[in-house]
Amino acid sequence: YYALFVKLMTKYINTIVVGAGQAGLAASEHLGNNNIEHIILERDRIVERWRSCRWDSLVANGPAWHDRFPSLEFTNADPNSFVSKERVVQYFEEFAKKIKAPIQVNVNVEKVEKNSSNTKFLVTTSDALYEADNVIVATGAFQEPIIPKIIPQNSLANQIHSQEYKNPDQFSEGAVLVIGSGSSGSQIAEELRRSNKRVYFSIGPHDRPPRRYRGRDNVWWLGVLGKWEAKTPNPGTQHVTIAVSGYDGGKTIDFRKFANMGITLLGMTKEYKNEKIIFENDLKENIINGDTNYLSLLDEADEYIKSNNLDFPEEKEARKFEKDHECISNPILELDLKISNIKNIIWATGYKNNFNWIKCDIFDETGKPKHKNGVSIEKGLYFLGLPWLSMRGSSFIWGVWKDAKYVVEYIANR
Numbered sequence: 001y002y003a004l005f006v007k008l009m010t011k012y013i014n015t016i017v018v019g020a021g022q023a024g025l026a027a028s029e030h031l032g033n034n035n036i037e038h039i040i041l042e043r044d045r046i047v048e049r050w051r052s053c054r055w056d057s058l059v060a061n062g063p064a065w066h067d068r069f070p071s072l073e074f075t076n077a078d079p080n081s082f083v084s085k086e087r088v089v090q091y092f093e094e095f096a097k098k099i100k101a102p103i104q105v106n107v108n109v110e111k112v113e114k115n116s117s118n119t120k121f122l123v124t125t126s127d128a129l130y131e132a133d134n135v136i137v138a139t140g141a142f143q144e145p146i147i148p149k150i151i152p153q154n155s156l157a158n159q160i161h162s163q164e165y166k167n168p169d170q171f172s173e174g175a176v177l178v179i180g181s182g183s184s185g186s187q188i189a190e191e192l193r194r195s196n197k198r199v200y201f202s203i204g205p206h207d208r209p210p211r212r213y214r215g216r217d218n219v220w221w222l223g224v225l226g227k228w229e230a231k232t233p234n235p236g237t238q239h240v241t242i243a244v245s246g247y248d249g250g251k252t253i254d255f256r257k258f259a260n261m262g263i264t265l266l267g268m269t270k271e272y273k274n275e276k277i278i279f280e281n282d283l284k285e286n287i288i289n290g291d292t293n294y295l296s297l298l299d300e301a302d303e304y305i306k307s308n309n310l311d312f313p314e315e316k317e318a319r320k321f322e323k324d325h326e327c328i329s330n331p332i333l334e335l336d337l338k339i340s341n342i343k344n345i346i347w348a349t350g351y352k353n354n355f356n357w358i359k360c361d362i363f364d365e366t367g368k369p370k371h372k373n374g375v376s377i378e379k380g381l382y383f384l385g386l387p388w389l390s391m392r393g394s395s396f397i398w399g400v401w402k403d404a405k406y407v408v409e410y411i412a413n414r
Contacts, residue, residue, distance in 0.1 A: 015134040020046040023138035023385030026401040028101040030408035043108040053163040058085045059246045082246025113359040140385040142351045156337040162348040168195035174343025182241030185348030204268040208290035211252040214312040228393040259325035283331040
């Protein structure tokens with residue numbers, strides 16, 4: 001009787017898309033273009049991460065001409081500007097309306113499993129039970145914030161993840177330690193310093209591309225140099241963060257300038273003992289390696305200009321660095337929280353996936369799904385929005401659109 005009851009209560013749909021962020025919306029456009037029946041199930045609102053898990057002043061990391069879907073431009077925005085997070089949300093709302101995306105919001109997908117009686121998927125949600133031929137997991141790369149277990153929660157400093165940071169007014173007193181040298185950590189550290197906060201900034205290995213060079217934006221260079229289409233990361237660089245920003249009109253992130261504006265730079269956060277934080281003695285090395293990455297892109301750009309006989313303006317100043325600050329020359333290797341008056345710590349240390357709700361044997365020992373270009377080893381189960389899904393650009397707005405096109409065409413051909 002229970003099996004009959006489940007069968008009667010189950011709604012059938014050809015394809016279910018889990019998540020209404022940029023990946024889910026991209027999938028929906030292609031599914032619609034291929035006349036494939038589908039719904040998008042979203043536990044919150046569309047592009048919820050842009051709404052509630054970002055700081056107030058955040059702007060897109062790429063210019064408006066680039067950070068968009070091919071089928072919709074940003075209206076009333078300078079193509080070279082870095083639009084606000086509110087404008088990004090508005091853009092995706094416009095896009096969802098344009099493609100008539102069949103979104104059901106406030107529906108949490110609790111479990112995806114193979115139906116034991118056939119080859120379809122059984123999808124349990126907070127709203128209903130579904131059966132589907134295909135499931136596209138479009139939950140993206142920002143699922144669970146990572147805070148390394150280094151500093152105990154009962155220490156003298158309050159600890160938050162960067163997704164909880166909103167603006168400098170959150171911190172009424174004391175110094176702030178920002179940990180993590182990617183785009184988020186860099187922008188937050190600079191904003192805090194500009195608001196006259198005492199800022200310590202722990203930076204690890206990173207890539208540091210120029211924002212612009214010789215009249216073209218960084219994203220343009222990555223395109224013509226073939227770096228967006230790279231299929232696999234260089235050995236040992238998969239987890240290296242990228243320090244790039246559209247903040248304040250878009251400027252190259254330069255940690256030497258950070259130090260000279262009053263931010264105390266530190267090496268990678270290592271351990272905690274007796275209210276003291278211990279740092280690796282790798283600050284100088286990390287900065288030099290970041291410089292190497294920066295200069296290598298300038299070299300490739302110069303060679304591209306030369307080989308294609310392009311009349312681009314010279315930019316010799318781009319290769320000049322400011323003098324090392326004392327905190328770089330003689331790095332601080334430990335900080336006493338009380339003496340340094342650090343009251344708040346912001347962990348800009350990224351996110352991890354959580355696919356516990358997918359009850360299929362498709363994950364490796366690290367919890368990553370086994371797939372090829374988003375097509376998993378389980379027939380009918382697909383992934384979108386993950387870093388390096390098919391290429392370097394896979395987790396970016398335009399890149400996820402391209403991956404979604406491939407995945408949906410694969411479904412259509414089946």
